[in-house]
Amino acid sequence: MGQIVLQQVTKSFGEVTVIPPLDLTIEDGEFTVFVGPSGCGKSTLLRLIAGLEDVSSGEIRIDGKESASIPPAKRGLAMVFQSYALYPHMSVRKNIAFPLRMAGLDRAEQDRRVEQAASVLNLTDYLDRRPGQLSGGQRQRVAIGRAIVREPAAFLFDEPLSNLDAALRVGMRLEISELHNRLKTTMIYVTHDQVEAMTMADKIVVLRAGFIEQVGSPLELYKNPRNLFVAGFIGSPKMNLIEGAEAAKHNATTIGIRPEHIHISAEGGAWSGTVGVSEHLGSDTFFHVQDTGLGDTVTVRADGEVSFRHGDRIFLTPRDEMIHRFDAQGLRIA
Amino acid sequence: MARSVTTQRKSLNTFIAWTIGLLIFFPILWTILTSFKTEAQAIADPPVWFFFDWTLENYRVVQERSNYSRFLWNSIIIAGGSTILGMIIAIPAAWSMAFVPSNRTKDILLWMLSTKMLPAVGVLYPIYLIFIRFGLLDTRIGLTLVLMLINLPIMVWMLYTYFKEIPGEILEAARMDGAGLKEEILYVLTPMAIPGIASTVLLNIILAWNEAFWTLNLTAARAAPLTAFIASYSSPEGLFYAKLSAASTMAIAPILILGWFSQKQLVRGLTFGAVK
Numbered sequence: 001m002g003q004i005v006l007q008q009v010t011k012s013f014g015e016v017t018v019i020p021p022l023d024l025t026i027e028d029g030e031f032t033v034f035v036g037p038s039g040c041g042k043s044t045l046l047r048l049i050a051g052l053e054d055v056s057s058g059e060i061r062i063d064g065k066e067s068a069s070i071p072p073a074k075r076g077l078a079m080v081f082q083s084y085a086l087y088p089h090m091s092v093r094k095n096i097a098f099p100l101r102m103a104g105l106d107r108a109e110q111d112r113r114v115e116q117a118a119s120v121l122n123l124t125d126y127l128d129r130r131p132g133q134l135s136g137g138q139r140q141r142v143a144i145g146r147a148i149v150r151e152p153a154a155f156l157f158d159e160p161l162s163n164l165d166a167a168l169r170v171g172m173r174l175e176i177s178e179l180h181n182r183l184k185t186t187m188i189y190v191t192h193d194q195v196e197a198m199t200m201a202d203k204i205v206v207l208r209a210g211f212i213e214q215v216g217s218p219l220e221l222y223k224n225p226r227n228l229f230v231a232g233f234i235g236s237p238k239m240n241l242i243e244g245a246e247a248a249k250h251n252a253t254t255i256g257i258r259p260e261h262i263h264i265s266a267e268g269g270a271w272s273g274t275v276g277v278s279e280h281l282g283s284d285t286f287f288h289v290q291d292t293g294l295g296d297t298v299t300v301r302a303d304g305e306v307s308f309r310h311g312d313r314i315f316l317t318p319r320d321e322m323i324h325r326f327d328a329q330g331l332r333i334a
Numbered sequence: 335m336a337r338s339v340t341t342q343r344k345s346l347n348t349f350i351a352w353t354i355g356l357l358i359f360f361p362i363l364w365t366i367l368t369s370f371k372t373e374a375q376a377i378a379d380p381p382v383w384f385f386f387d388w389t390l391e392n393y394r395v396v397q398e399r400s401n402y403s404r405f406l407w408n409s410i411i412i413a414g415g416s417t418i419l420g421m422i423i424a425i426p427a428a429w430s431m432a433f434v435p436s437n438r439t440k441d442i443l444l445w446m447l448s449t450k451m452l453p454a455v456g457v458l459y460p461i462y463l464i465f466i467r468f469g470l471l472d473t474r475i476g477l478t479l480v481l482m483l484i485n486l487p488i489m490v491w492m493l494y495t496y497f498k499e500i501p502g503e504i505l506e507a508a509r510m511d512g513a514g515l516k517e518e519i520l521y522v523l524t525p526m527a528i529p530g531i532a533s534t535v536l537l538n539i540i541l542a543w544n545e546a547f548w549t550l551n552l553t554a555a556r557a558a559p560l561t562a563f564i565a566s567y568s569s570p571e572g573l574f575y576a577k578l579s580a581a582s583t584m585a586i587a588p589i590l591i592l593g594w595f596s597q598k599q600l601v602r603g604l605t606f607g608a609v610k
Contacts, residue, residue: 052506073512085507089525098521102512146511 002063002154002186003028004049009058009068011044011210018044019210021058026154026188026203031180034190035197036207036233042190043158045207049188050156051075063153073102078147079156082163084139086131092118092142093127099150117145137168144179154186161196173200194234198222206230228330231256237286237299239324246294252325252333259286259301261322266308269315273298275308289316362586369393369579376576392580400563402584409559409588411474412549413542416481417535420489423482425531428493429519433502443494446487454484454547465552474557477549481542488541489534496530497523529599536596543589560585 004026011019018041026032034042047053049060051072060068067075078099086095093114100110118124121141131139140160147155157176161169177200180187191197197204198218206213206221206229214226218234225231231239239256247255263269264287273292278285287300287308300316308314325333356363367384368376375386396402431439461480462471470476500523508522524531546561553562567574567581 050510052509071514072506072509073514077510079507079510081503081507083501083503085501085503087504087508087522087526098508098513099511102517146507150512 002152003061004154004186004188005059005061006049007059007061009045009048009060010056011041011048011053012056017210019048022210022212024205024212024215026186028186029184031177031187031189031200031202032205033197033201033203034188034205034207035192035194036213038192039209040207041210042192042207044210046156046158046188046190050077050079076153077156078150078152078154079158080140080143080147080160082159084131084143084163086139086142086146088131091128091130092123092134092145095131095142096123096145096149099146103150113149114145117149120148121145136164137172140164140172144176148179148183152185154188157187157189159191160189162191162193176200195236198234204234206233224332225256225324226332228254228256228326231324231326231332237301240296240298242294242296242298244295247325250323250325253328254326254330256324256326257318257322259299261319262298262300263317263319264289264300264302264306264308265315265317266312267315269317271298271316271318273314273316275310275312275314278308278310280304287314289314292316362590365579365582368576369583371576373574373576376579392576393584396567396577396580396584400566402563405558405560405563405585406588408474408557409543409561409585412477412481412557412559413539415474415478416485416542417538419478420482420486420538421531421535424486424489424493424534428490428497429523431490431494432497432500433505443491446490450487458551462551471552472554472557477552477557477559480548480552481545484545484548485538485541489538492534492537493527493530496527496534499530500526533599536592536599540589540593 006022006024008021008023009019010017010021022045034045036042044053048055049062051067051070055068058068059066062075062077087098090098096114096117097110100113105113114127115124118127121144123138123141123145126134126138126142131142134142140163143160160176161172164172173196176187176189180200189196189200201218203215204218204221205215208229214221214230216224221230221234225234225239228241232241235258237259239258240262241254241256243254247253271292271294273289276288276290276297278287281304283304285302285304285306287302289298289300292298298316327333369392370388370390371382371386372389372391375382431443465471465476468476470479504526505518505522508518513521543559544561546565549559549561550565553559558566564578564582564585567578
């Protein structure tokens with residue numbers, strides 16, 4: 001019911017092309033995340049699907065219906081904005097009921113659906129308050145409530161959690177994932193935070209400068225990044241990218257090795273270096289190792305129990321089967 | 335960190351503020367006081383302040399000699415009419431400039447403002463001739479039109495700055511929620527812009543009410559508003575200060591009272607957008 005197909009979609013603002021011709025299919029019920037650095041066109045792409053921006057050329061089909069020329073109100077999509085975009089002069093109840101009122105539903109049905117959405121989102125006690133009297137998390141929930149009452153063909157989320165504090169963000173992330181499991185409705189979620197992308201998505205679309213760099217499941221992207229950009233973007237902390245002689249040994253221009261795939265020890269190993277900054281997270285410790293002769297600082301992830309001090313001489317051993325190889329163009333060597 | 339201000343310093347500031355305030359308000363206060371004096375007391379030297387024979391005689395004479403209510407009615411129609419007409423044009427104009435700006439929007443705004451830099455007398459002849467041609471001279475409709483046009487740039491500017499403060503995402507949310515243009519304007523934008531619209535309306539009523547140049551030049555008897563009413567006392571009866579003061583007080587009283595009651599709204603409107 002909520003399949004979205006983009007065909008040769010482009011978008012230019014004056015002379016500037018933001019989205020070069022782009023093809024993408026989002027299957028019904030799928031949780032798709034658009035991720036990329038700021039200015040990569042992910043929000044523009046979402047707004048094109050929403051209809052808040054007009055495509056410069058190309059086709060958008062929602063449920064098989066050509067939609068590029070249909071106004072946003074008629075596309076049957078619901079959107080949750082970064083700023084929540086609640087109506088400040090209306091109560092929570094009226095905010096949530098607004099799309100139903102626009103659809104011309106009778107009052108009894110409006111009330112029934114608002115009550116239902118409010119109970120799902122724990123908003124029942126706040127229905128008669130104004131958005132200004134709510135906390136950030138509650139506002140976010142109202143925005144989601146307003147989206148779910150109308151039972152849309154798909155939900156569009158535009159960086160919905162970036163205004164929340166870190167603890168709340170983790171909680172809302174789970175709630176949105178839970179909501180997706182329950183509703184099984186197509187969701188498109190835009191974020192610059194690769195952790196959100198990895199944890200929530202069925203399918204991740206990595207964008208850079210309007211181009212799709214790679215599409216795939218979180219683990220596919222993690223295990224088989226198609227190029228250097230995806231390799232560096234997905235995964236936290238970032239993959240170590242090493243050039244030069246060490247890469248040449250593996251018949252590659254650049255090799256990549258994730259921090260979790262390097263063994264650190266005091267006794268001996270393939271590379272040596274000195275410990276710089278250590279970040280102790282409790283469960284894990286990240287060591288930033290310097291003077292390895294490999295170019296950049298190498299980041300290593302170790303168990304929380306492992307302890308070295310600043311300036312300690314240590315040895316690193318990468319797991320050979322986990323080394324990613326890239327050619328001069330930055331593409332993955334199979 | 336808040337700067338600490340001593341009590342002494344505070345009282346000094348209060349004193350200075352009151353002094354400046356009274357200095358600015360003094361001419362109006364003096365006019366009002368004079369309007370209650372006899373003609374002899376009005377020109378007494380040294381001037382009398384509060385201890386004189388308070389009298390309503392001047393008001394009675396002024397009302398007898400000229401029909402105050404007719405001027406008042408004209409003022410209300412001209413000020414109210416030009417404001418309503420202006421809002422009908424300014425709201426959609428400001429709307430489109432704030433929410434669907436083009437490359438030229440800034441230029442248009444500045445161009446509109448530039449018309450206010452022209453001395454009004456520079457276009458007196460053309461407008462006078464147009465008025466004669468269309469039989470608008472000394473008509474309320476003619477004056478309403480001219481005052482509306484004169485204040486339109488300010489109305490559009492004020493509304494534009496107000497609308498600019500309304501986050502575009504809220505309007506987009508309304509569009510996503512199924513609202514058409516009409517619903518978006520009616521249910522979402524207008525309620526949010528009401529404070530701004532109210533301030534603009536108030537300011538324009540005041541501006542139109544006080545406008546003297548055009549009302550004096552384009553009216554004779556039939557459409558003359560209160561500004562003409564005062565003027566009619568100043569020339570032939572220039573020496574009768576008490577009566578002139580009574581006429582002035584009667585002319586400014588309605589707008590002074592309106593201004594007093596709406597001062598909060600007005601100040602907010604004029605400083606809106608200055609600080610977030």
